Amino acid sequence: MAKTVLPFGPQHPVLPEPLHLTLAIEDEIVKEAIPKLGYVHRGLEKLAEIRDHNQMIYIVERVCGICSCMHALCYCQGIEALMGLDVPARAKYLRTIWAEMHRIHSHLLWLGLFADAFGFESLFMQFWRIRERVMDLQEETAGNRVILSVNQVGGVRRDITAESAQWILDTLKLVEKETLQLKSTILDDATVKLRTVGKGVLTKEKAYELGAAGPTLRASGIAQDIRQTGYAAYSELDFAPVVETDGDCYARTVVRFKEIFQAIDLLRQAFAKLPEGELAVKPKGLPTGEVVSRVEQPRGEVLYYLRGSGKKFLERVRIRTPTFANIPPLLDMLPGCDLADVPVLILTIDPCISCTER
């Protein structure tokens, strides 16, 4: 049978954001996939020319609607490196706390969307109900639900009181209990397994070669997590990357599911070790030189390249987001799969198109 060309997206029920794939199919088996991006390009990097380096924190936060706090963290780390600032220990821990809260809510959001992608809508609602508890934690501690605006050059803008910390720990117990209750549904259910096990296999060699990032990389058996480099307070916390070896949709689900518990554990460790002290140091001077700053987001490694020339405005801001790195592996997974599995496969890389196009 001759090949048929089928456009997938940019408007598709499974995609919250516009990603277009041109699929060449033969007997409903995908033979080739060609991506087309650029539907939500906003030119945020260019804004660095008319917004000073402090205002840019709140602009880079808006690169992503899910992991905003980590974007600001990565950017601030870069500027601090350029200025030679030493961030107080308490600020480092608070940054870690907010980042891990973001990881929990992002993974819960993804698990819900993933369940919805294969038609399990009631499971989607269960995950999102749990997620709402984490959103409340963020709103109470930072003032906003998603765009937290807590990072600043030299530290953080808000503190977490002992009373709030206790409430967070109590809520985390509930989040842990409720997520565990759904474990067998998402990981052991025969119908769910039919849609995930053995689908979209990305081998270890291919994952490495194509430069996959985050859970997509770790599900293929490569134990690489940027948190191991010890930015913020991660060097003082005890954790190991969650690794699976199968490289299929199921393995990627397992990695994200386990990372929720890893994040809860990291939060408990961070609260136990939270030191007293200042929240921020006053920045002196202007950013000069160039730096690459890296942070592990829920979707993988985000990379910021910043170049300053001793002026208020940065010369260049370049953002490489994890979804950008995960698109080549996605194109490797798609050939050979059923047309019906394409939405599920796309979701397993946890695409964030706004991030990718900035």
Place this chain on the structure above:
Amino acid sequence: MFMTKTILKNLLTKYATRLYPFQKREPFKHSKGELKIVMEKCILCGVCQMRCPSQCITVDKQAKTWKVDPFACVYCGVCVDACPVKCLYQESLYRTPLAEKDMVVHVQQPKEAAEPAAT
């Protein structure tokens, strides 16, 4: 099959959602909501205008006005932190929806005029 326990539990517990207009959640104490100003305290220094990442604030020293575009405000609270006399604050609730776009303009009354009125 594995979902049965969760379904039964859901049937026997109360709703996860609220009947919104009738039942409202109290906002968190430190939520970042609508931006407000105590105009009497304002010294029209313009720091808020300089720091605002969305450039929604305009301060005019000559006309003694402080303007904010509530539709451009991103609720980051940078102006509130930066204000040297702490005349800015954020409500814990978002602004109410409006049918038309509008600027919020505050004019500072001259002190001479304000003082006799107070006595």
